[in-house]
Amino acid sequence: MSKNQGNLSNRQMKDLRDAFDLFDRDKSGTISLSELEQVLIALNFKPTDSLVRKVMKEMDIDGNGSVEFDEFVKVMKNVYERKFTDDEMRRVFKCFDIDGSGYVTADELHEILKRLNRDISKNQIREVINEVDMDHDGKISYEEFVHIIQQT
Template sequence: MAKLTPSQEQELRDAFNLFDRDHSGKITKSELRKLLRALNVKATDSEVQRLLHRMDTDNSGDIDFNEFKNAMARPFFKKYSRTEVMDAFKKFDVDGNGFISSKELENIMSRMGKHLSQKELQATISSLDLNKDGKISFDEFCALFD
């Protein structure tokens, strides 16, 4: 695994601390199950056990911060190829005009189960819309992955 910057390590530490609900310094099977449920991930007891087992490299029965960091760092800080980002952009840009409109963003978020108010949609568009034209271009979308 590549060396993490202090800020990346802190991001992972903050995430770990959210999941370690009893502040024991370890994520238990029960905490992992609650985490998955909070993320709307339906997992059977055996699936939770398999995930725990994969992350628990010292076979202690729970996940300490170093195990969490080793399991999460690569996907958490992965750099995406331009092709991967373009594929994601195309899923949002339903009409294929090269931009993500407020309506397209609303539709995709709705399909993901996240219903945003018009105010939330506009705030999201505004935060990404660097040239302030009211829509998100591919280059503006790419900034999410830098």
């Protein structure tokens, strides 16, 4: 276990690796400023140059202009350790709820992943939704989303 890992579980480390790999679009082993900007855009944020630079500065601990996996873990470890406010959770949920219906559908999840250059089949997306979908209506409600986030 690396010292950056702290008390993160193996599942959390795998989740962080998966997230890092999603950001690292060119598979260079680092997240560049432009990759960070592209991910924010794909998640329906409309980042200004100054916002992207600010986020990069917070993540780029050694100041070399890119984020390595260890830096990513150090920053993201705080996500696992803190509780999010309802307002924060709703803002994140809205990034995925593209049509504002109050639900995240398979099509919306597919669209977000496509924007992130992840070619995942609709079947795989349905499997993910089935794992999260407690009331079995085929979509993810805000309450189901919160439940999953709080379990991580």
